[in-house]
Amino acid sequence: MNLYQHFRKEEHHFLDQVLEWRESVKAWYAPKLTDFLDPREQEIVRLVIGNDREVRLSFDGGAPFVERKRALLYPEYFQPKQEEFELALFEIKYPHKFVSLEHRQVLGSLMSLGLKREKFGDILIKEERIQFITAKDVVPYIRLNFAAVGRTKISLEELTLDNIVQLEEQWLEEMITVSSLRLDAVLAQAFHVSRQKVQLLIENGLVKVNWKITEEPHFECKEGDTLSARGFGRCKIVSIDGKTRKEKWRVRIGKQK
DSSP: OOGGGGSOGGGHHHHHHHHHHHHHHHHHOSOEEEEEEOHHHHHHHHHHHTTOSSOEEEEESSSTTOSOEEEEEEOTTOOOOGGGGOEEEEEEEOOTTTOOOOHHHHHHHHHTTTOOGGGEEEEEEETTEEEEEEEGGGHHHHHHHOOEETTEEOEEEEEOGGGOOOOOOOEEEEEEEESSOBHHHHHHHHHTOOHHHHHHHHHTTOEEETTEEOOOTTOBOOTTOEEEETTTEEEEEEEEEEEOTTSOEEEEEEEEO
16 A cells, blocks of 8 residues: 555655654664654654554643644653653743733744754743743753843743643634635635635745645645634634535634634
8 A cells, every 4th residue: 555645745755754763663672752743743643653563652742732742652662751752841031011922923033043843842822921842952052042032031931841831722613615625715715805815825925734834825625634824813624514506615614712
């Protein structure tokens, strides 16, 4: 069976990487810890490892509700503990009475440090509290270089993972009808904007499918895809329920509250 036929072309490179991780565990009989993976990447790892008797699989990103998690692939004898995932939790201290900071500002400032996105887990914001999770191997670099979010001076406090802020993700479901499953058509209906507006967002790199920037308006959406457009939020395709009498697709979507 050709494993690649079950994945989109743009996912083949990551698929190769997962296969290498699996073979590494088998060859060295030792665990393999990955960087942070987005939910689609986690799903690919689950599908590839499957029910392999020689390689086991666990994920941890600091808390059950987080999106981005590290994967640990390990041989049968190994008993993983949370310490094996090498996670660090920071809380950002800033003058919250005078300044409001947003997720995109924090992420932008972290990315400006020159580290890969894969070294960071979720950014958690609840009221004035802001936390982020990172890989332990970059903690010294972050302590030394992360001193501002935009023009706002900050300080960092490292906390244990049991101090993570608790967030609840809520989705509102609705049914939309679309002329096609093209990305621009689905997003236009989901966010109630013109198709031309969506096409402009896509062309400017402001739209992501499964956490990856997609610059193709004709990209065909599938059940389970998570879509986001900067300034409009995020939605996911819960199910594709066939066509109407007028040959339009019925698509059930979930939108974050």
